[in-house]
Amino acid sequence: MRRKIRMGMVGGGPGAFIGAVHRMAARLDGQIELVCGAFSANPKRARAAGRELLLPAERVYASFEEMFASEAARPEEDRMDFVSIVTPNHLHAPVAVAALKNGFHVLCDKPMTVNVKEARDLARRVNKSGLLFGLTHNYTGYPMVKEARHRVHAGELGTIRKIMVEYPQGWLATRLEGTGQKQADWRTDPARAGASCCMGDIGTHAENLAEYVTGLRIESLCADLSTFVKKRVLDDDGSVLLRFQGGARGVLTASQISVGEENGLRLRVYGEKGGLDWRQEEPNTLALLYPDQPRRLLRAGAGDANLCEAARAACRLPPGHPEGFIEAFANLYTAFAAALDARLSGATETVPDVPTVEDGLRGMLFIETVVKSAAGNAKWVKMPAS
């Protein structure tokens, strides 16, 4: 790398949660530099954010439109390389489209858009643009998720039969929206979140993780969505029966009303020859299951010869030195930056191990299909291939 990759950010002002995470992830490996931002629609808050981030005032913008225009006008040796989009869902597509139009690469939070139509349109634009687009399904950044994927793809588990993925949270068990909690506000608001709260916010992580690790696509599903908290419009809990291509069956359950649960994403996969079990809250262990042998606890760790190359490369520390959420997130940023650096150095084909615009479209199709299934009486609803 000859120089740091230059990042702009849209969203992530005071009170936001995920913006700060993106910034730490971008910083961790020292290959990305935040150079500008449109942190808030509120100019005062935007400026406050800029000051706190030690940015020069002239690169703290009042709007993303202004940011893209101004940055595009800067000399190349100074100009932002890519934008990180950390706004509520409804702004993802408009910001991403504007970035692409201005020639900027895009790293965007999930779910990708607020509906399938927007997602298809964005996918078309990305593919036409030749620009890099990444989606921060951050859980794919964990080393042991990469190891799990490797083991499945290497055939160690044999033909996959059953996939269990769950994502219990409890933070929306009461009517948090309207109390000043910004995270709850927009996630429960159809205008900003889209057609689903729970399935959109965390169900898509579960769906993405299952497909990322197994490489299998959901073919049809049968969903039950609930809204337990009064006056809430969108779902806050749901369970889905899954049928995958090739015959595997599955069950996905996501919840934001499971009181006392924190961020319990867990994936279990069982094949003819073996199984695996991974839990986000203890992410450095991957349990490998065998029919006739003791369970093995594979552990994350740089340089561990038991791990595949991708997993090893995703670790910064030896076994026993826990890496967590931010490090996994940073793996996406660093892979994206490396791909960008290669592009800038003239490489024409660089495919970072970062979820793509197609994965984003899958997520939107999943949400749409789940919502449709939950509302209908048909048992199985096909999930469109793309």
Added chain:
Amino acid sequence: MRRKIRMGMVGGGPGAFIGAVHRMAARLDGQIELVCGAFSANPKRARAAGRELLLPAERVYASFEEMFASEAARPEEDRMDFVSIVTPNHLHAPVAVAALKNGFHVLCDKPMTVNVKEARDLARRVNKSGLLFGLTHNYTGYPMVKEARHRVHAGELGTIRKIMVEYPQGWLATRLEGTGQKQADWRTDPARAGASCCMGDIGTHAENLAEYVTGLRIESLCADLSTFVKKRVLDDDGSVLLRFQGGARGVLTASQISVGEENGLRLRVYGEKGGLDWRQEEPNTLALLYPDQPRRLLRAGAGDANLCEAARAACRLPPGHPEGFIEAFANLYTAFAAALDARLSGATETVPDVPTVEDGLRGMLFIETVVKSAAGNAKWVKMPAS
């Protein structure tokens, strides 16, 4: 207690698994004595079992019919009090009916019968007979299951919203039937097991546990059953979306092809005010979850003031001295024996904390409804109330 309660057994000869468990459970607390048995249809095996159990030859019978007739003819001070039925499923009802006709109380393994018709008939007969009937859904015998039930019933969790129950096993991941493994043979044989293998054998435990702890009845369900192992006729895996009376939602998954899993029954219940989490493989801990407080790990232990009376009474040892599967099973036997003793002492109403014939009927309705749902295209299938 003036004397030990006298037990006869049907089934449980060499090669059986659960018969030996029932005998240990019966012995543990020293209140029950095995006095006779019809352990096998094979006379040689039956006699071998009798010898090993140190029974007098004249009380080792060639058939259950002979046993009931001979025992009924013995003087009262010597006669068997109740029969423990540990045969494959298809014999449960015939043996139980014969026992009732001869005036013997019955403790029967689960699932209760091979179909709903048999179950209804048996329920009718039990209720008319005035005799005690218990069903060994043994997981209800665990102290922390009783504690969980207590906490829900006392309102500590508030209105129940979500119930997650799972039961992964891996032992039928290959075609074990036909290899001489008797357990696999009959469980995968519709003639002996009934309409379901996985849902009948372990799915009903999961269903029973969920209803026992929450006191809520399943109203409708949506099931997907699979048969992954070739040439197998019955299901070896399945997942079910559940809707309970009062609005709670749930998901139940049971599997016998989840390689590497042992006997992973687990129940999670989330209410408006709290949640709980219990796992059979570490049965002495019950996790209590709260919206705004740390998780608490309640532990089994005789005399522990943090436990309800039923849980405390179900413990034989102080905290930290693990009790397990046999002890939980023994709690059913001991409760049944105590109720019988009370009867024999003239008490007219004795309701032991042991699953009933109605619970057995619920189990059969569950199996029937799951099988029907899995075969059909309707999304929700009502589960009959009884």
Added chain:
Amino acid sequence: MRRKIRMGMVGGGPGAFIGAVHRMAARLDGQIELVCGAFSANPKRARAAGRELLLPAERVYASFEEMFASEAARPEEDRMDFVSIVTPNHLHAPVAVAALKNGFHVLCDKPMTVNVKEARDLARRVNKSGLLFGLTHNYTGYPMVKEARHRVHAGELGTIRKIMVEYPQGWLATRLEGTGQKQADWRTDPARAGASCCMGDIGTHAENLAEYVTGLRIESLCADLSTFVKKRVLDDDGSVLLRFQGGARGVLTASQISVGEENGLRLRVYGEKGGLDWRQEEPNTLALLYPDQPRRLLRAGAGDANLCEAARAACRLPPGHPEGFIEAFANLYTAFAAALDARLSGATETVPDVPTVEDGLRGMLFIETVVKSAAGNAKWVKMPAS
């Protein structure tokens, strides 16, 4: 087995803890029958115990002397075969000596005596008598402890380097003695417990477990004992540096004032080639550690081909069906009964896998050496070989 082995019991009346455990352990496998007892020095309590245990009044004795005399006078086909001694420590030796004199085999609770002198004397008498003597260091009865021992003895861990054994409890963190708690009363009383409370009661379990699993003898030690609760005379906490024959080093810590701890016996052994980790509170798992491979979780289970024969034989149930404290305890009783049965059948040499009188003497030497070390200024105190 042609008949059940007949057991008499000394101690274990109302209010006792361990007597009931011994009785359950004796009952579990159906090979031992309690035929008589001297349960309490208080005649009323003794009779109450006898009634509750459904024993005939004439075999509920007022004293152990009376019991041995009366039983010895009974015809052989009816007479007690062995005595189970479950009194406070100070009575172990007198009762055992009396039993031996009357020709009865002995199964005795630990620690074996109240001092080394008594222990040596008892060992001499046992060896001269030709009778069976077993000591209920019950933790050796766990399947995974037997597996651990097997792995070490088979050389899987290579030369042993480090042994860590700990036994934290919290139940004596306050002055429980004098409040009517009989267990606390005698354990804290030098006249009944011997020279140590904590090290005698649980430290010896830790010592025995370490030596049983590794086969290595402690050669010298350096101890620190404490008494944290006011007015208590004996130790309630202690830690010991250990040096084993062959060069292994170790550390043993035992405590009865570690508030919130239940019965946390844990053993870790590290050799040149591998390590192992076992915890009594989750006894069905044995972790195997390797220098360059993932940790493996070996699980207890009847018929599991990954286990050695001794471990398999110590299991009654398949993996995932937890067995606990009582089952481990029962393994000692059942092994003792089988050896007795072989003796009664004419076998001349039968060595059950039950801790011996020599192990009991080791325990007393350990206590004496620890107490001596704690009181002195020498760094290392030799532990006599026997």
Added chain:
Amino acid sequence: MRRKIRMGMVGGGPGAFIGAVHRMAARLDGQIELVCGAFSANPKRARAAGRELLLPAERVYASFEEMFASEAARPEEDRMDFVSIVTPNHLHAPVAVAALKNGFHVLCDKPMTVNVKEARDLARRVNKSGLLFGLTHNYTGYPMVKEARHRVHAGELGTIRKIMVEYPQGWLATRLEGTGQKQADWRTDPARAGASCCMGDIGTHAENLAEYVTGLRIESLCADLSTFVKKRVLDDDGSVLLRFQGGARGVLTASQISVGEENGLRLRVYGEKGGLDWRQEEPNTLALLYPDQPRRLLRAGAGDANLCEAARAACRLPPGHPEGFIEAFANLYTAFAAALDARLSGATETVPDVPTVEDGLRGMLFIETVVKSAAGNAKWVKMPAS
């Protein structure tokens, strides 16, 4: 903060482990900027490091002496503020002394020096200089360690009675030194590591953690050190009995030959009223133990009202989003930077929550006392107060 704090680094070139960790820790919160370095005594390796870190060539120095001289000569608005020392132990003191002489604040890796004499000298110089000095006993940076400290200091556990701290590792179980592994090379070399390998490298972390959390000082100790690997000169394993001021007892064990163990630092503290248990490998949970209540699992998480202010401030993410080793390390860097910023803004007294030069001296006294105790025959050796 008006600007980023400027850091220089000594050590941490290619092949080093801890240097990269320090850099990530420094970067994470965006308040520190690496501006220069003397990464290696080998000029080629030094330059390579500088290039990889995207530093201007003129600020990549050939030696720390050159770095301090050159940086001191730069204009203030550009000059390095503090040095991060990440060399092998024997260079800590010389580099730190040179930094202080040139007016630079110091953040230094542990153990602080190679002997007590050096440590005392350094302490004197730091105190005289008025400059900030921090020592990266990084485990104190974990939120739940801060919470543990808070709970003890708030009196929740009552008078402390027993402290158990352990630190098993397995990475030096074979003769890794001399195989090209730089970490092993210098740690086992007295000239670079000091008088101890295992106790110096990780035993001091354990000692520091115990004293940090409890606020109690070790008064005397009794140590056994071992060297299991042939041809190794320094200890690779050791256990220490501890006596603390106020009467608490403890045991510390550290090992680098415990095969299969990764980085198992664990602290348990038991007081009259409560206890706690923390494990570095699952650092986001702190177990709180009570005499008569269920164990509570306190969890790290920004904004969690169950945590003390220091713990909350040490979290970047909500509960369930695991933070790990780097984040804990970063907490020291960020606290140090904040204190430096305050200094630069004119504050005269700023005491960051970062281990001090006195803590560093304590560590050296601990090593020296342990080594002395291990070599001698006296049972208890006093640890000098400072």
